[in-house]
Amino acid sequence: MDLASQFPSLVSKQVPLGELSCFRVGGSAEMFARPRTREDLVALIKASNAAGIPWKVLGGGSNILIPDEGVAGLVIELSDPTFQKVSIDKTRATLGGGLSLADAISTTCQAGLSGLEVLVGVPGTVGGAICKNAGGKSGDIGPFVHSVELVDSTGSIETRPRSLLRFGYRSSNLDDGIIISAAVDLLHENPDDLVRRIKKIWIERQGHQPDPTENAGYVFRNPRGMSAAELIDKAGLRGTKVGKAELSHRDPCYIVALPGASSRDVRQLIELVLARVEEETTFQLELQVDLW
Ligand SMILES: Cc1cc2nc3c(=O)[nH]c(=O)nc-3n(C[C@H](O)[C@H](O)[C@H](O)COP(=O)(O)OP(=O)(O)OC[C@H]3O[C@@H](n4cnc5c(N)ncnc54)[C@H](O)[C@@H]3O)c2cc1C
Structure with a gap:
């Protein structure tokens, strides 16, 4: 079922998501809605469930990485004053x-x-x-x-x-x-x-987070009792770049998406860091960021 025809004033198709996330990379939502009331929200969830359409909720976009190919299904943002x-x-x-x-x-x-x-x-x-x-x-x-x-x-x-x-x-x-x-x-x-x-x-x-003008995300979290930043430094990775994605010089738990970066650049840098930290230190880093 097409939610955009069922809720024409609420649901739009192919809405770019990159600008709504702190990394500012990634593709579009297949469908996107900003409900204006709780009743709208409930109706959207029930209709999506009935049609087998997956849905996700977007907050400030500071803890998600949107893939370049976009997000299937419905993305809901609670940005209405309600x-x-x-x-x-x-x-x-x-x-x-x-x-x-x-x-x-x-x-x-x-x-x-x-x-x-x-x-x-x-x-x-x-x-x-x-x-x-x-x-x-x-x-x-x-x-x-x-x-x-x-x-x-x-x-x-x-x-x-x-x-x-x-x-x-x-x-x-x-x-x-x-x-x-x-x-x-x-x-x-x-x-x-x-x-x-x-x-x-x-x-x-x-001093510990990227400059507010940079497009960045907090990617790696501390494994139990350890500092993720120390493990990344032990592996000698601070400042490492893949394409236009760079491990922050200020705190290597953050990845900065430089101008022209793609979501794929960020994903590849994440994979490189996970693999190299495990090789060099035997510890497995965990991801803080949600990969959508
Ligand atoms: C520069 C920078 C600094 C940061 N510093 C910190 C820090 O010091 N400490 C820290 O803990 N985190 C930090 N973060 C990570 C991030 O800011 C937090 O995790 C934040 O709470 C995520 O909120 P959001 O609204 O942006 O969520 P989003 O990134 O939009 O979503 C994150 C997850 O929450 C879910 N979600 C969002 N809204 C709702 C809702 N209404 N109901 C149910 N689920 C929801 C989403 O579906 C998604 O799974 C930092 C991020 C950046 C970019």
Whole structure:
């Protein structure tokens, strides 16, 4: 079935995805939708399931690599304001799944609530961050999540309480649905102390991630108890290039897609790093980025 004829005002065909991801490489989505309401979203999932069409949800595109040949099926983006709302009740903030993390952090911090500042500088959306349990040296988002409202794989809206949520290292058990909102429990904090801490976390991050003007992705994660960057350095790979894809000089866990890079360049560099690190150090690196 053709979803574009069934939902003519919602679904477009052959929409380029590269620009919607931080690598800025890759082809088009066979079908693409930005639902305007929860009912739209539910209808899209149910119709896709009924027609056997695979679907994926795109957040800020900061943790995915789109293949050059594009993505089959339907890609859904929660960029409508319906999915970007914030409400605060005492120390609990309810955040839309499509809200940018930067907006979530600034709104909660302005309300004198601490917790999300551990994510300062992490690109992407609330939904993507919770799905990947994003975080850094100062902590992860998972411990703050009280409950998650999602459209599950069958197209039903459900609320999952904390007791059903599992967060691991850059992973969660929330990869089977679409997070439409999440309630997070934060702490009151003196806004001046909070701003000081945010500045400190921000400054620490600057030297460790690619320049914001570069198209890049955070590709390799630390194997248990090890530093992926150290393993890559032991294999002498920092700065290695394949085509127009380069291992970042600042932190080799990132790959920078230089102008003219293809998704294939990035994939080949990933494979080279995985193979060479294993050869040189006997350790197997794991991938942080999702290969779509
Ligand atoms: C420069 C740079 C720095 C980074 N630094 C860090 C860091 O310090 N710490 C860290 O943890 N990560 C880091 N990352 C990785 C990335 O920013 C995080 O994983 C981020 O949380 C992904 O969010 P996103 O919205 O961009 O998700 P996307 O990349 O769009 O999607 C990632 C996955 O989440 C799923 N997803 C997205 N939205 C939803 C939703 N609403 N419901 C269900 N599933 C969803 C997607 O289907 C996909 O599988 C960095 C990336 C870059 C490019």
